[in-house]
Amino acid sequence: MNELPVGVAPKLRVRERVVFHADTVSARWIGACALLSAVCWLVGLLVHEHRHANWHAAGGLAWSLTVFAAVALIARGVFLGRPVTALHATAALAALLAGLGAHLLSLDVAGNVLIAGSGLALMWPTSARPDPGQRQRIWSLITISRNDPLAPFAMQALKSYHFSADGRAALAFRTRLGYAVVSGDPxxxxxxxxxxxxDFAAMCRSRGWRIAVLGCSQRRLGLWADPATLGQSLRAVPIGRDVIVDIPRFTMAGRTFRNLRQAVQRTHNCGITTEIVAEQELDERLRAELVEVLLASSKGAHTERGFSMILDGTLEGCYPGIQLIVARDRAGQVQAFHRYAVAGGGSDISLDVPWRRRGAPNGIDERLSVDMINAAKALGAQRLSLAFAAFPEIFDDDRRGRVQSLFYRAIHLGDSLVALESLYRYLRKFHALGDRRYVLLSMTQLLPLLIVLLSFEFMPRRRRL
Incomplete structure (x- = not known):
């Protein structure tokens, strides 16, 4: 793996070579003028149609709207500052020629769609390439990031990175449909x-990307508060709370932790034992046993999902700092395991994904979490993040109003992807709700942003087993 010298930040890798790009100020003026010209031209044609009844009204109006749509799409792209690449120009020319050819064959509707689409193809947003080659560089920053449970998830292979000029800080993000979605905090x-x-905001403006942040912590909201710097205004929408156990103070004593104690005791009664092993040190026999648990679990063993609060590559050993805690029954068969990621030089530990067989003993997840907390305490760790509790107020309120009831029912529609209420009932046993997490977005672009964010979190990816 080729690594950059310390203090040197890599340039962002994009998919295409730029052949034209206007700066932000020029882009706005050119876009405004082009759009105004298109509007004036269309109005002129409509006036001409009104005055000349023998003009081919239907065909003329359709052609006018087609050209106007193409020009408007180009003007919008230029206004946003999107660069034009050789691939964009080729695709736009192909769409234009195909549209003209369709008209020659009297396929007017298809021709109009293709010609209008040429404007969209010309100004289609560029995207950043995932950069797993920067993994070790990112890991070196994770090791100095404390009190940030999402920091280890910056290593996910599908993410791109933007480094500070001196290389001492970085953002992880992904792009889609002209949006750059930041994962968690720097x-x-x-x-x-x-x-x-x-610097990231300036780079996004140069690429015509609009910014959103998924999983911003409460203490970092101020970093995204200046619209002048970002080039847009972002609104903070709360989406849940971190669940972080204070390891040195953790105890299961008292009535508050009665349910947790009972769950753990049931696994002891069943003869469950646990062991901790580094993922990169798995031997073939143990890996085969764990793969069997993946295949026997209730989750999609052959697919992966998630973006801001999850890693990929389970059992592949591709990420540093990953620990597995494995639970076996009396017969020695693996019944479940949890995957944990480490940050802050060992001060912070975050649960990635829990896996268990169907029919595994009740309380086994609680046992694995408690045993991991106790092991981390012995090593001097300070915080263990169990997961993220989405919308806990909705699940914790038995007297929901109309709006809350609507959200409650809507959330349960996604139970096949992630059972949020079941997860919350498990997390509540630890009494460790922490600070809020937010999604930062522009409310004027809410619908396309929701599509992008949901596709990042829930679109399945093939797992290598």
């Missing part, structure tokens, strides 16, 4: 966070 040196965000 990682690395906290003093460089404002600088890396300012």
């Amino acid at each position: 990682i690395g040196d906290e003093t460089r966070f404002p600088a890396v965000i300012d």
Whole structure:
């Protein structure tokens, strides 16, 4: 793996070579003028149609709307500052020629769609390539990131990265449909966070990307508060809370933890034992046993999902700092295992994904979590993030109003993907709800952003087993 010298930030890798790009100020003027010209031209044609009854009204109006749509799409792209690449120009020309050919064959509707689509093809947003080659560089920043349970998930293979000029801080993000969605908070040196965000915003403006943030912590909201720096205004919408156990103070004593104690005791009565092993040190025999658990679980063993709060590559050993805690029954068969990621030089531990067989003993997840907390305490760790509790207020309120009841029913429609209420009932036993997490977005682009965010979190990816 080729690594950059310390202090040198890599340039962003995009998919295409740029052949034309206007700066932000020029783009806005050119876009406005082009759109105004298109509107004036269309109005002129409509006036001409009104005055000349023998003009081919239907065909003329359709052609006018087609050209107007193409010009408007181009003007919008230029206004946003999107660059034009050789691939864009080729696709637009192909669509234009295909549209003209369709008209020659009297396929007017198809021709109009293709010609209008040529404007969309010309200004289609570029995208950033995933950059797994930066994994070790990102890991070095994760090791100095403390009190950030999402920091280890920056390593996910599908993410791109933007580093500060000195390489001491970075953002993880993905792009789709002209949106750059940041995953969690910046990682690395906290003093460089404002600088890396300012530079990231400038880069996004140069690419015509609009910014959203998924999983921003409560204490980092101020970093995204300046519309002048970002080039847009982002609204913070709460989506849930971190669930973080204070390891040195953790105890199961008292009535508060009665349900947790009972769940753990049931597994002891069943003869469950646990062991901890580094994922990168798995031997073939143990890996085969764990793969069997994946295949026997109730989750999709052959697919992966998630973006901001999850890693990929389970059991592949491709990420540093990953620990597995494995539960076996009396017969020695593996019944379940949890995957944990480490940050902050060992001070912070985050649960990635829990796996269990169908029919595994009741309480086995609680047992694995408690045993991991106790093992982390012995090693001097400070915090263990169990998961993220989405919309806990909705699940915790038995007297829901109309709006809350509507959200409650809507959330349960997604139980086949993630059973949020069941997860919350499990997390509540630890009494460790922490600070809020937010999604930061522009409310004027709510619908397309929701499509992008949901596709990142729930679109399945093939798992290598």
